[in-house]
Amino acid sequence: MSDDFILDTDDLGRRMDGAMANLRTEFASLRTGRASASMLEPIQVEAYGQMTPINQVGTVNVPEPRMVTVNVWDKGLVNKVEKAIRESGLGINPQMNGTIIMLPIPELNEERRRELTKVAGDYAERARVAVRNVRRDGMDQIKRAKDQMSEDDQKLWETEVQEMTDKYIKMVDESLETKQAEIMQV
Template sequence: MLELVYEEAREKMDKAIAALEKGLLRVRTGRASLSMLDGVKLDYYGTPTPINQAATVAIPESRLITIQPWDASVIKDIEKAILKSDLGLNPSNDGKIIRIAIPPLTEDRRKEMVKLVNKMSEEGKISVRNIRRDANETIKSMKKDGDIAEDLAFKGQDEVQKITDDFVKKVDDICAQKEKEILEF
């Protein structure tokens, strides 16, 4: 019975970690990444459309993104969408391909990015701790209902704490890696 509580907590914590990783993909590191453009949508015939669904996006160099629209008439729309986004990128086009040079991050911008990563890290930890709280409440209600003995409830809470500690460490490791990427260049 407690195994179900542990398993549910692990699944939810895995989802929290996945959400954190997805959020961290959008943080600029000074290196070109396809995920940088994930949140950017262009007005494609009246429909907000992700850039990668209207064009071929590639990274020929570590600091360059190229976008080749399948329909040349949307080049201006793609440029507008990139300029409107808060990425701070300046696209240039030659009529067929849009090139985005990724400028190196300034020291101040790096520090801002590290602060953002730390904030996201803390949010990830809070999510994990909330899941721990829910699991502990489930265990307490099981004890109260007489489904499990008191000593099993304490062991269960200890196990939930161990699971939580493991996931908090994962959050720290993921964010430390991202900080290293940001400060690397």
């Protein structure tokens, strides 16, 4: 047996980092009662014959803690942008002022806060699943290379992959706790 198997832990780490980055993006799109430009990121507008992110058809600003504005560059797209925001499911009622669309952020009621914490929990669970899938890929690589290493080396690699997984799962759980506290804060 030759001990020339090397598991690419950097690749596994990058993939787990990707799951965390995706989780942060999803958390940023959740409304917490405070205005945030990132809450509009998932919204797509039908512009020039294709779906376009809202930040590519106008400037998104947060002039006040409870107000987001979208300054649409093309007058012809103002109604489409307004319609996309209305249909986005954010629960915000846009107000038009020429090419500027104002989005007053209402206070969240208790029921809506609880719904948002459940949504945050779902996002976190998806991130945990993604991390576990990366773990499974790493473990599969180790099993496939079983002939190339000793049992001790195999256990060592498996332990390393498991420790990495545990670290990222803990990060997901901590992010979820922080986000849920932020949502429930009145």
